[in-house]
Amino acid sequence: MDSKSIQVLRIGQRYVRDDRTLTHLCLVSRAFGAELIYLEDAEKDVTGTLEGVNRTWGGEFKVVLGTPWRKLIRDAKKEGRSVVHLTMYGEPLQEVMPRLRELDRILLVVGGPKVPGKVYREADYNVAVTSQPHSEIAALAIVLHEIQSGEELKRTFHKSRLRILPSARGKRVVEN
Amino acid sequence: MDSKSIQVLRIGQRYVRDDRTLTHLCLVSRAFGAELIYLEDAEKDVTGTLEGVNRTWGGEFKVVLGTPWRKLIRDAKKEGRSVVHLTMYGEPLQEVMPRLRELDRILLVVGGPKVPGKVYREADYNVAVTSQPHSEIAALAIVLHEIQSGEELKRTFHKSRLRILPSARGKRVVEN
Numbered sequence: 001m002d003s004k005s006i007q008v009l010r011i012g013q014r015y016v017r018d019d020r021t022l023t024h025l026c027l028v029s030r031a032f033g034a035e036l037i038y039l040e041d042a043e044k045d046v047t048g049t050l051e052g053v054n055r056t057w058g059g060e061f062k063v064v065l066g067t068p069w070r071k072l073i074r075d076a077k078k079e080g081r082s083v084v085h086l087t088m089y090g091e092p093l094q095e096v097m098p099r100l101r102e103l104d105r106i107l108l109v110v111g112g113p114k115v116p117g118k119v120y121r122e123a124d125y126n127v128a129v130t131s132q133p134h135s136e137i138a139a140l141a142i143v144l145h146e147i148q149s150g151e152e153l154k155r156t157f158h159k160s161r162l163r164i165l166p167s168a169r170g171k172r173v174v175e176n
Numbered sequence: 177m178d179s180k181s182i183q184v185l186r187i188g189q190r191y192v193r194d195d196r197t198l199t200h201l202c203l204v205s206r207a208f209g210a211e212l213i214y215l216e217d218a219e220k221d222v223t224g225t226l227e228g229v230n231r232t233w234g235g236e237f238k239v240v241l242g243t244p245w246r247k248l249i250r251d252a253k254k255e256g257r258s259v260v261h262l263t264m265y266g267e268p269l270q271e272v273m274p275r276l277r278e279l280d281r282i283l284l285v286v287g288g289p290k291v292p293g294k295v296y297r298e299a300d301y302n303v304a305v306t307s308q309p310h311s312e313i314a315a316l317a318i319v320l321h322e323i324q325s326g327e328e329l330k331r332t333f334h335k336s337r338l339r340i341l342p343s344a345r346g347k348r349v350v351e352n
Contacts, residue, residue: 020197024311031310057308089340089347094329120346130329131340132233134207135200138317141310145318153270153306164265164307169296171265 004104004148007081008037008140011069011111011119019045024137025110026050030061032144033152034108041066058160069109073122076107082124085109086139090126093146100125100147108143110136180280180324183257184213184316187245187287187295195221200313201286202226206237208320209328210284217242234336245285249298252283258300261285262315266302269322276301276323284319286312 008029010022022039026046029037030053039046047063054061076083082103090096100106109119120126129139144152165172184205186198198215202222205213206229215222223239230237252259258279266272276282285295296302305315320328341348 018196020194021200024197024313027308027310028314031306031308032314053309087347089343089349091342091344092329094326117346126344128340128342130207130331131342132203132207132333133229134203135313135317137200137311137313138204138208141314141317142321145321150270153268155306157308164304166267166304166307167265168267168302170293171263171296173265 004106005081006034006106006108006144006147007076008034009069009072009107009109010037010039011109011115012040012043021137022046023049025140026063027053028137028141028144030054030059032141033148033155034061034144036062036064038064038067038069038072056161058157070118072107073109073119077122077124079105081105081107083107083109083122084125084127084143085111085115085119085123086129086136086143087111087115087120087126088128088131088133089120090128092131093127093129093143096125096127097146100127100143101149103147106147108140110140112136180282181257182210182282182284182320182323184210185245185248185283185285186213186215187285187291188216188219197313198222199225201316202239203229204313204317204320206230206235208317209324209331210237210320212238212240214240214243214245214248232337234333246294248283249285249295253298253300255281257281257283259283259285259298260301260303260319261287261291261295261299262305262312262319263287263291263296263302264304264307264309265296266304268307269303269305269319272301272303273322276303276319277325279323282323284316286316288312
């Protein structure tokens, strides 16, 4: 599993800013084992939030700002990284998953209703987590979980200040 | 799978209203096979959104408002419905899952930082989807997915107006 390299690209073109959804996408990418997320320049506020989370809870997850998505997708393909676009219009996850699990290097593209047609055409896979409307946050989590066969749940994050001791009741947190 | 009855209870005590997160929670509950979600009275705006989604995309998912969470948890336990509380402080999902999969009737409780201690004590299971901070939307999706062993991805929604034909490229939607 550690040999897999998963990066996330969020293509956002909302008219109303949606900081909370964006933060969820970053935190899910980090917690489920992606190494970084690419965002647009305007979304820099979230960078500090994620740096704080790294300091407290460990790991080296990165937020990378301002590279145009066209270049990111082109570069990914040049480097042999597979482009997997999450969309409710795509092929059912359960059918594509055996092929996705074989990939070692992935750029996961998370968009929304406004994603340009070019992304559908350039992606190596367009993948649907159900064909029902729900949440890009949920879709991202499920795909990260399935691609890594659930192994990401056992991941540890190095150099954390705090650590949770799992508990059947209550909250147990220790300082490292 | 169809014999499973899964209900979701969202306990929210945020000072800032967070409609978008709430909508995601409802849509994920619906898309991943829960039969209903319980919300607080003040959150009635989302009811119309979900009715619209049912009309367009099918199914009979329900939003139920205004029943106090104490009563819901008490009633669930009386009726033999297991209470499963999602929290980053709980037992690792991958360890609890074999037991969760055996349950036929579940009340999934989704909270947040402000969940009262009583919920931790009353729950039959406190379950963590990683012990890292991320997203209640992602946690809910992963647990619904795992409890149903991925079968929920194949679910069909009856009486929909629109239906997506899964596609390797582009968007194909038909009217029923």
